[in-house]
Amino acid sequence: MINNSYRSRSFVLTHHHSHNRWMFISVIFLGGIILSLLLAFVAFGSDFGDLQEQSSSLKLVIILHRHGDRTPTQTYENDPYKDEQKYWPLGWGQLTMVGEKQLFELGKIFRKRYKSFISRFSVKSVRVMSSDIDRTLMSAEALLAGMFPPEEDQIWNKELLWQPIPVHTVPRNYDKTISLKAPCPKYELEKKRILKEIKQNETVEDKQFFKYVSLHAGQNVDSIREIETLYTCLFIEELNGLILPVWTETVYPKEMREKAALSMSTYAWNTVMKRLHGGPFINEILDYLKNKSRGRLQDKKLFLYSGHDITMVVMWRTLGFNEFILPAYGASLIWELHHLGNDHYVKMFYQNNTKEREPYELQIPNCLNPCPLDKLFAITEEVRPTDWDAECKIDSTDY
Known part of the structure; x- marks a missing residue:
């Protein structure tokens, strides 16, 4: 048993x-x-994905985004598609309907991410800045339409679920933060020096490349700046379904893209250039972060900047990221201020394009993650000008 x-x-x-x-x-x-x-x-x-915005630690959000899809700003001599009336009826450098939809979708992404933090628009909580150019102003408006559709008492027209939101701008020749067009003689001198140095270090293969492109483009193309412009033109034409000339097959996109990315990076190549070109923007956002952490800006929750690929790259490099990037339409850099324990910390994210539903978190160079706010001030000290106007002046030591 x-x-x-x-x-x-x-x-x-x-x-x-x-x-x-x-x-x-x-x-x-x-x-x-x-x-x-x-x-x-x-x-x-x-701490993951869509739930991050629900964290009670979030105190302030700063977003810098690139505009949406646009028409070319210029073409080249032998371009078969340079007829503006036939191929680019919107005009040169204008936001397209595709671009409008891209930024509207980006606004919806940000709405989802930050809905519990900032559920509706208020002039007290949101401030929007843009460079003074059509495509960035329109991009900001499209993004805001997606991020802040009117709700309940904000609905002023039932046939149009949209509300007017102010977008601030300054003339381009005064703009030292977004379009980066404010004159700075010392910066321009340093930029020319760097480009000359890169030119002097060209290889035999580089010289053959420029000669080949010049021959087929029908104009002299002998610098990475001119390649950057040409690459952008071809890229836009390809996006619009236009068949590129056969001669481009051996140089586009790979080799031209590499040189275009190098060209973009030279806008903030060294510490002097970062300080004079990216420093004013860094100073501005750090002031917002500091004031918020000290109990000022009590009602403010979001600062939004509508800019360009060059704005993105200059900020990227000024903060110490060394990878060469060519930001896609709608790409965004995001700074979040969090109050954790007794201190304030900054988290940084990159939204690569408007198709990705979530940005990915970045590791700020030379800092912990999240980065203590005091530490962020310390690691950016050498790229933040104390008197930009004075530092932009040229003296005898600059030659």
Whole structure:
């Protein structure tokens, strides 16, 4: 007769001496790991994806985005598509309907991400700035339409679920933060020096490349700046479904893209250029972060900047990121101020394009993640001008 007490033994003890014991132990071990991961996800889920905005630690958001899809600002001599009336009826450098939709979608992405932090528009909580050019102004408006559709008492026209939101700008020749067109003689001198240095270091292959492109473009193309312009033109034409000339197949997109990315990076190549070109913007956003952390700007929750690819690249490099990038339409840099414990921290994100539903978090160079606000001030000190106008002046030591 079989002892019933033996039957009642646990499953583990019953199989302790069986040939399957190691398999069983492995299953139990893996199950424990999976259970731990699930518990961790539940415990820390508020730090992931869509839930991040629900964190009570979030105090301020600053967003810099590039405008949407546009027409070319210029073409080249042998361009088969340079007839403005036929191919670009909107005019040169104008936001397209595709671009409008891109930024509207970007606004919806930000609305979803920050809905519990800032659910509706108010002039007290939101300030929007743009460079003084059609495509960035229109991009800002399209983004705002997606991010802040009117709700309840904000609905002033039931046939149009849209509300007017102020977008601020300054003339381009005074703009040292977004369009970066404010005159700075010392910066221009340094930029010319760097471009000359790059030109002097060209290889035989580089010279052959420029000669080939010049021959087929029908104009002299002998610098990475001119390649950048040409690459952008071809890129836009390709996006619009136009068949590129056969001669481009050996140089576009790879080689031209590499040189275009190099060209963009030279706008903030060294510390002097970062300080004079990117420094004013860094000073501005750090002032917002500092004032918010000290109890000022109590009502402000969002600062939004509508800019260009060059704005994005200059900020990227000024903060110490060295990777060469060519920001897509609608690409965005995001700064979030969080109050954790007794201190304030900054998290930084990059939205690569308007198709991605979530930005990915960046590791700010030379800082922890998240980055203590005081540390962010310290690591950016050498690229923040104390008197921009004075530092832009040229003296005898600059030659």
